[in-house]
Amino acid sequence: MTNEQDRYSPEAVERKWRERWERDGVNRLTEAQLANAENPYYNLMMFPYPSAEGLHIGNIYAYTGADVNGRFQRLNGKDVFQPIGFDAFGIHSENHALKVGGNPYDLIPKNIENFTRTLKRFGGMFDWNHTVDTTHVSYYRWTQWVFLKLYKAGLVERREAPVNWCPSCMTVLANEQVVSGLCERCESTVEQRQLPQWFFRITDYAGQLLDNLSDMDWSDVTKKAQSAWIGRSQGADVSFAIAGGGADGEKARIRVFTTRPDTLFGATYMVLAPEHPLVDAITTADAQPAVNAYRAEVAGRDLVERQKTDKEKTGVFTGGYAINPANGARIPIWIADYVLMGYGTGAIMAVPGHDARDFEFAQAFGLPIVRVIAAPGEDAATPLTEAYPGDGTLVNSGDFDGLTVEDAKQAIVERLEAEGSAKAQTNFRLHDWCVSRQRYWGPPIPIIHCTDCGAVPVPEDELPVELPYLQDFRPDDSGQSPLARAEDWFNASCPACGKDAHRDTDVTDNFLCSGWYFLRYPSTGRDDLAIEPQLTAKWLPVDCYIGGNEHAVLHLMYARFLTMALHELGIIGFSEPFKRFRAHGLLIREGRKMSKSKGNVISPDAIINQYGADTLRLYLMFLGAYEQGGDYRGSGIQGPFSFLNRLWQSVAEADDDPDLPPEPAIERALHRTIRQVSEQLPEQQFNTAIAAMMEYMNVVRAGGRTPRIAELAPLVVMVAPFAPHVCEELYERLGFKGGLFASAHWPTYDPAKVVHETLNIAVQVNGKLRGEVTVTAEAGEDSVREAAELDGNVARHLAGKRVRKVIYVPNKLINLVAA
């Protein structure tokens, strides 16, 4: 039956089905289908950033996993909505355009075209009827609309703030975009600048963002990363009176945040951040020169230097004193750069006995160290050679002596609360989201500044505020966007009073574009509104979102925040956007990370040319655990390629009789395979599911036997999510009509047929494997033991011994413990 023409030719098969799917609209949903779907399943993956380099194999890896899920759900009867789009605004594109001397307006469409070609070629089941391009006015007018909605809800504010300034990108960065003092994009050292900026008040939602995590079906690693980033700490605000503060001494109090109010009696000094506003008021005349010098020194020190944790503690005494509200002690007030203005209140009570940093500082400057917590076996007098941060009971703490740390926290706060000098407080590490960028390639902020009316939002019906095509869009060091130089655009009349005014020149952070795109996909057919309520209610929240964990604290948290905000505004009916999120691992190559600089990047196009998209997809899903990542080895692709060839040949050589039932032994193997694959695919355990199908193939083909159609058809359907083109072809060749993805159903298994008729039971003597016996499935412990003792080798190891104990693990193992 095999002849030259029947050979598996990936190129021809894939072209045929790509064209057929396109022609028949197999993957596209019409507006009516979108509106009326009975079993909606929204399968989302992170839309790509269309760079000039083309789609990376890492993207294909991510998308294949998500596409396998979408195709699997579809074969299980779901109406799968699987859109894709392009996240094309942002500094990366802008910098690239500057480098090559073009304009992103001209370059981006070419990149998108190139990405689209590869996305179609790798076989993603994308609905190209519902796509977004964040740089198109049809999208970003609604990004501006989102901004205005939040603005009107009071979640946006403009404030002069010390912001992270990247001198190379010449723009402001969010905290999340500063990686150990360096710009996330270009790795320049980030500086601090005071600039007016637009902020989203994400911290209003810090508690909710954290609390919701606990019962969300997300990858654990992602939840942990978010929870660490939000960084809740529970404690108390305590205020310390300034000693001898003159007439207004009563008013001037220093507020500190502490997670250890139980150690208050051990607070022997205070430290303020050098930038703290009370420093000048506290500093005595004598100390002023030293304080000034220190503050100048810290201000001049770059951020990277200041953030190093291993350097020696520095600081100076202000000459001022505060009163410890617990015991009335006069304690000195210092300033030091290890206290940060950006966290808590910018001031701390220092408890050197029980905080490592304070201990180090106290030692360096000869400040008193008092023990207030005693661990078991210690008492008030036990000397401290290092800070003791652990648990224990209170000592040297007046009335509170003897309380446990936990009880004392509450008791001390209660006492001080009654006196008006403390209150319980929760602090978050999370900062507000700075969304303005002094750059060109982004959606302009829809605000007009008027000398009389101040900042006035552009009326919604005047959106979009179009981004003008600028010949010269280089950023400058002015702290203003290049848009400030576009006079025609810059000048506008005030929407409130009609007077001459000017537009806000900042554009929004790229993460705002990507923070709501999944809300837009179902509504892309609508030009008159951003988010169509009924479609949104039908399809959202997203059923499954798959993407890289590098976005755990950036994109995913912003998307959650925007969803919460829009929910509170009544625009959407849910407050968490993604029911399920799975982080895939990193694809590396031969043990090393792939990167352009190392020159070891794999081009998906080259692999597809050689082996076809189906083999590439199958290999990517086979080479390791999807959630762990994997190592791409060039030679390994041969395995999946052979597998598809064998599948092809099996179909070509199959017995023609479609009614011939499977051979019984093979049928059992088939049902076991169906069970395993059906259980593992929805859990993204792709590699072992593929191994199971390969194993089944070995059974079907054993000895070159002629397979039967009934043995192959379910396999073709199960392989289809991984290798959709060739499986469509084989499905057709097996005589089925209507197209696999349009009409086939996922195979089911019969529990009665997955059981083995006989079992191999391992036999151990004293825990060591000494033999194996084959018994019927119904055999009980006694008959297994009997059979085991008959085994020659087992009998030898038992000779002269008496069996004292038998451990029997049904269906697996029997261990004869003998002495």
Next chain:
RNA sequence: GCCCGGGUGGUGAAAUCGGUAAACACAGGGGACUUAAAAUCCCCCGGAGGCAACUCCCUGCGGGUUCAAGUCCCGCCCCGGGCACCA
């Protein structure tokens, strides 16, 4: 420094609740089919000893618990990622 992953054959990797370590593949070796190649089919493939039956050793290192440990506990080492003076 802290928090997450991870360390298993020549290689990529498997191994529910502690229950036959190395499934499935790649590479390598041998054979069948073929004029030939491709594709396909069969066999071998952790180390040491042995003609073989079989025995001993082996999941980063050192201890422990257990009839039984890749898996659990204690103490280390190494690699990858994240966070980093967060009060």
